[in-house]
Amino acid sequence: MRIQAAVLRELGQAFEIEELELAPPKANEVLVRTVASGICHSDYSVVHGVLRSPLPVVLGHEGAGIIEEVGPGVTHLKPGDKVIASLTPSCGQCTMCKELKPFMCSQMGKLLTDCTQLDGTTRHKTLGGEDVYALCGVGSFGSHMVMPAGSAIKVPEDTPLETTCLIGCGxxxxxxxxxxxxxxxxxxxxxxxxxxxxxxxxxxxxxxxxxxxxxxxxxxxxxxxxxxxxxxxxxxxxxxxxxxxxxxxxxxxxxxxxxxxxxxxxxxxxxxxxxxxxxxxxxxxxxxxxxxxxxxxxxxxxxxxxxxxxxxGSSTPKKDIPRFVELYKSGELKLDEMITQRIELKEINRAFDEMGRGEGARSVIMY
Ligand SMILES: [Zn+2]
Ligand SMILES: [Zn+2]
Incomplete structure (x- = not known):
């Protein structure tokens, strides 16, 4: 499918808003229509080479959206489910996951530094057929995301994603x-x-x-x-x-x-x-x-x-993300107050300039 995304082609440069081709989810992956994405300081660190990523890349990892399609083998999610993207795929198979420390899942590095899916390949391509990477295997600076099913954490139907997207990372x-x-x-x-x-x-x-x-x-x-x-x-x-x-x-x-x-x-x-x-x-x-x-x-x-x-946060996303959503709904966890501005994807470069000057707490991109 064709999607809109902010693509980083060179370190330190502005994003270009482009149309990309996004392949359907493979085994144990899901396709999510992005509703909102926070802009995290780690995205800024990638742009400026402090954290490394292959290029070109779709950044953004503080994303939330609605499942549109699930790949083979995905049984715990279905189209229409609301999900928040987590930083760890919680593979369940590695030593750290078996020790109930999914925040140290051995597969995380693949997503964070290789910026591919767990099988080592990408789902995004330019219209010319060039591979495009996705930060955390998520790429929430795009109108749709394909991510490992373990990274997509289901939240209740009445969860406002335009605010709770911040729970995904920060x-x-x-x-x-x-x-x-x-x-x-x-x-x-x-x-x-x-x-x-x-x-x-x-x-x-x-x-x-x-x-x-x-x-x-x-x-x-x-x-x-x-x-x-x-x-x-x-x-x-x-x-x-x-x-x-x-x-x-x-x-x-x-x-x-x-x-x-x-x-x-x-x-x-x-x-x-x-x-x-x-x-x-x-x-x-x-x-x-x-x-x-x-x-x-x-x-x-x-x-x-x-x-x-x-x-x-030493977190177990399947437990902690729904817990933080509940704390938000009960008023204990304040998220609206942390959002300085809501922007459209095309305004992303301005939001990054502001982040560079240390202004505001969080900008949220709305799709
Ligand atoms: Zn694991
Ligand atoms: Zn982050």
């Missing part, structure tokens, strides 16, 4: 980091560095978990204000105050139980170590360039400091 990554990876408990103290879509989701997870101190750290006033709306109890402008000293001050000199990093910068990852109390944990959610190293002073180890990575 919200699950952030809220899951607080509720699953850290498992924040009532009364605990937390700090969050970076208040974009993921950071705001961490803040919400801390609030839902019952944290009584939630310190939001971001240089942009607009994002600090949003952080307060999402449940932060204190904010810090790191350009005006020393964030470590201020976190210590707010917590009576001892530091927080959990300090989260949601920027993907080595300097701020190292800062988290200075913010935690004895036995506290630095939770690294942001993704740095993979060739960089994080240095931490050994002294903290005597105080049983821990450092913990967090990938995709």
């Amino acid at each position: 919200v699950t990554t952030g809220t899951g980091a607080a509720l699953n990876t850290a498992n924040v408990q009532p009364g605990e103290a937390t700090a969050v560095i970076g208040c974009g879509g993921v950071g705001l989701s961490i803040i919400q997870g801390c609030r839902i978990g019952g944290a009584t101190i939630i310190i939001a750290i971001d240089p942009m006033e607009e994002k600090r204000d949003l952080a307060m709306d999402m449940g932060a109890t204190h904010t810090i402008n790191p350009f005006e105050e020393d964030p470590i000293a201020r976190v210590k001050e707010i917590t009576g000199g001892i530091g927080v139980h959990y300090a989260f990093e949601a920027l993907g910068r080595v300097e701020t990852m190292e800062q988290t170590w200075g913010m935690i109390r004895p036995t506290g944990t630095a939770v690294i959610v942001g993704v740095a360039s993979l060739d960089q190293s994080v240095k931490i002073p050994a002294a903290g180890l005597l105080a049983e400091y821990e450092i913990q990575g967090s990938c995709y």
